[in-house]
Amino acid sequence: MDYRYRIFKAFLKFRGLKCTPERRRILDAVFSLEGHFDVEELYGLLREKRSGISRATIYRTIPLLIESGMIREALRCRKNVRYEHIFGHKHHDHMVCVGCGKVIEFKDDKIEELQDRMCRLYGFTPIEHRLGIRGYCKKCSGLAKRSVSRGKRAVNT
């Protein structure tokens, strides 16, 4: 189903940009990945598929995918920026386990609603929001204290 491609194409046209096979391949690759991905993984996948696409093109395409609503930044850990496709999915937030790196996706309508209320209170028009919780998942919470105490870099959201 290339419904999303049609949308992306419309976005490109609207912006006066061209619709190239590279862009299409990147779009497809992104949606062929199930979870979160970073540029390097995407590059690797495209390389596997022998679609000779350069990193530069990927870097240049990502903002377009974001602006067209296809993907968004999911989370960051130091220099590692990870994305996820959102087109056609419902919004969710993340819990990231500092112990094992596990990512739990969750959503709470009440929280969303309260955020909107907050925005209204401040006369703020939201485009996007991101909620990330760092901590320990069920498995890791036993070992918790110990593993933090001897300073290593924490995982971020």
Added chain:
Amino acid sequence: MDYRYRIFKAFLKFRGLKCTPERRRILDAVFSLEGHFDVEELYGLLREKRSGISRATIYRTIPLLIESGMIREALRCRKNVRYEHIFGHKHHDHMVCVGCGKVIEFKDDKIEELQDRMCRLYGFTPIEHRLGIRGYCKKCSGLAKRSVSRGKRAVNT
């Protein structure tokens, strides 16, 4: 008041680290800044004060300040990581205006509570959470649509 210094010192001792004048000066500088700051600003301030402190030392000290609960990452926009001191302050979240860069700090107890509930639901033990909302502040929301349409990099949270 060097209450925080006492705490920081205790943290260092606990970690078997030394308590150097550089670390102290950095701590002081951080708390002498009112708002958000990045490494470069901190470096500039320290340089102004003629405390000959290198960037390297700042980079090496920041994780210590974070782990000791003195500061936290406040927000990020591309490569720019900004911190804020949190020791002695109450927690808050951010709204960032994509138009003018304005940052609104807010807090909603109900949201916090619902987050904790979510964590309990997933057996997750939270350490920290971060909620950021991107959008347009009151002033900018009039011009909104127009300014996004011709693709520039969006400000992140």
Added chain:
DNA sequence: CTCGATGCAAACAGTTTGCACGATT
């Protein structure tokens, strides 16, 4: 036919690291 898009490699910016020296415990 005309711009925008691509690949490549060089340039960048923020951050990290190896080393020799100096300071804290």
Added chain:
DNA sequence: AATCGTGCAAACTGTTTGCATCGAG
């Protein structure tokens, strides 16, 4: 005295950019 911390400069890493070429509209 034994480490740990510091400054410096070099190294790194992820990302961006200039340029010549290619191709979509």
